[in-house]
Amino acid sequence: MDEVGLEELLVVAVEDAEPEEVMPPVAGPPGWTPIRQEAFRAWHRARRPGLAGPLRESTFVIVHEGRTVGSARLAVRGSREVLETGMWLARSRRGRGIGGAALRLLLGEAAEAGARSVVADTTVHNAAALAALRGNGATLIPSEDTADVHAELRPRRS
Template sequence: MTGAVRLEPVDERNLEPLLSVAAAEAEPEDVMPPVDAPAGWSLARRDAFREFHRASFGGLAGPTRTAMYAVVSGGEVVGMVRMTRCDEPGVVETGMWLGRSARGRGLGAAALRELLHAAAAAGMHTVVADTTPDNAGALSVLRRCGAELREENGKIRARMCLDSAIPIR
């Protein structure tokens, strides 16, 4: 079914499938911070991907203050969505990526809705995100999830209040 996803906390069990999707269907700069390594999905970059995700195994209470989730559709890992505590209490920032084959099928909006529920369950009241004006996919997902969008200094800032109902569209 289009849009049907579940979120699984990223752990050793799903880290390699997540890396496989990233290497096959995404660019390194779209799924992890920059690293000093050869271009493309080199061995060094793959190791950095693993370490980047392992650093957040502690979740919102851990040292990175980040909970990462594998996005699973049809039993397969298709991407990742995360939330990171902001300095403002009750606010988390989110980011997401999906492999190319999972894009345009409603999975991004479904994953973000699941993340909004997880954020509310964790006691958060607001989820924020940043993107660029030319990222049509991200803007569509954010709009479908009820985000209030505002342009600031050439970036789009999204804000989703969890005090209201989360859209099901």
């Protein structure tokens, strides 16, 4: 993600997502404050070195029909054989199959990186995420005590 992509992503986040949907918590008043916007930039810039970098994480801009619509990530969990994934989409772009298509591309990236497994976590209430995961062959493991769902996928080349 270069600076142009990062700024396009921030515009989408500010216009069509809440901060807590797209980034770790930042202290201060709610909303997209200047401090929160700079924290968003810093978070993504820190991941530019990719899976081999110190944070062992990569973020990607999701583009649909020529427009930035969200972000996806891959992160090493334990050994490089297991990668965790997550993503967010602008509210106005959800429910169109974009998440499932982005996940397919992430599984290809994971295969290229040599991962043997990709994991993701969501909740039973996130129907779109569950559909994208199921559509990509995930094994879904619901928690017995909470609304959390753990997913396990196999990387594959597209």
